[in-house]
Ligand code: HEC
């Protein structure tokens with residue numbers, strides 16, 4: 001058919017069908033350890049559904065057992081995120097997906113090897129054909145498909161959501177009291193940054209976790225936005241899935257949700273560039289435990 005006619009053709013797949021084909025392809029790629037140089041590591045090695053799509057480690061373990069600099073975040077509800085990575089250095093899921101594949105400490109491929117590995121596996125030919133109308137396999141298509149799959153990883157029906165939708169039994173009295181404490185801007189301040197429904201403000205804050213000097217220094221968002229206030233600032237993580245994603249914080253320095261709350265109450269050593277959205281808190285033991293019991297409804 002001549003080119004002129006071809007450009008007027010409607011795509012063969014409807015939007016919904018295209019989405020389904022992309023998700024099927026993206027899912028296979030996400031779980032495929034052949035996307036790492038020594039076939040040891042897939043995305044799911046670190047983003048494991050068992051740990052709410054994180055890994056249960058304080059810091060991620062990469063190729064050759066190398067301990068990486070930061071903790072693996074959950075990817076639940078990243079469909080709703082505006083920036084990606086703890087320091088927000090990636091602008092989209094499509095862009096993000098290629099970073100670990102090409103990172104020599106995570107999966108360690110390059111563009112040529114990535115395409116070659118996929119071409120070697122006959123299962124992919126069909127999936128790529130279906131998702132992209134017989135076009136050639138390219139790295140950008142790998143990113144598109146993985147991103148489309150990741151957008152299906154959502155938490156929308158936790159006990160908290162069921163309670164919001166009217167099921168008054170879905171949360172206990174203690175958990176509801178915990179939610180009230182969470183919402184109290186004077187008492188806990190959590191709401192200043194972790195805004196429902198996704199429990200994030202999409203912002204970056206120094207909440208007194210980061211080490212700013214020495215070998216283990218991690219300046220976080222400052223590397224993208226060199227303002228003093230961004231020194232040691234990290235993306236406010238969504239708390240969805242939090243009951244399963246321990247250890248917590250960008251450096252995995254809190255082992256439990258109780259330890260996280262203790263950090264906000266007693267663990268913040270005065271620094272000159274703490275987030276102005278932090279408040280001093282003095283929760284009783286009982287209030288802390290109510291707050292934590294609320295957080296545990298988010299899975
Ligand atoms: C070796 C462990 C490891 C592997 C393998 C890995 N990740 Fe990650 N992932 C991490 C770590 C650690 C971070 C945070 C990095 C940072 O902030 O610098 C992260 C961040 C992310 C984020 C950003 C989440 C957010 O909320 O900002 C997404 C999305 C993601 N990974 C998806 C993937 C995909 C897709 C793959 C496979 C192509 C993959 N990861 C492979 C450890 C891993």
Ligand code: HEC
Pocket residue numbers: 073074188189190191192193194204205206207209210233234235236237238239242245247248249250251257260261264275276277278279291
């Ligand atoms: C000033 C904004 C701000 C306030 C206030 C705040 N947080 Fe955070 N929260 C963050 C940021 C930013 C991080 C990531 C910090 C880091 O790793 O350095 C975080 C991390 C967390 C984590 C770890 C999540 C994970 O996946 O590792 C939990 C749990 C948490 N906060 C709960 C709370 C609770 C409960 C409160 C109230 C007592 C609270 N936060 C108050 C911004 C805030």
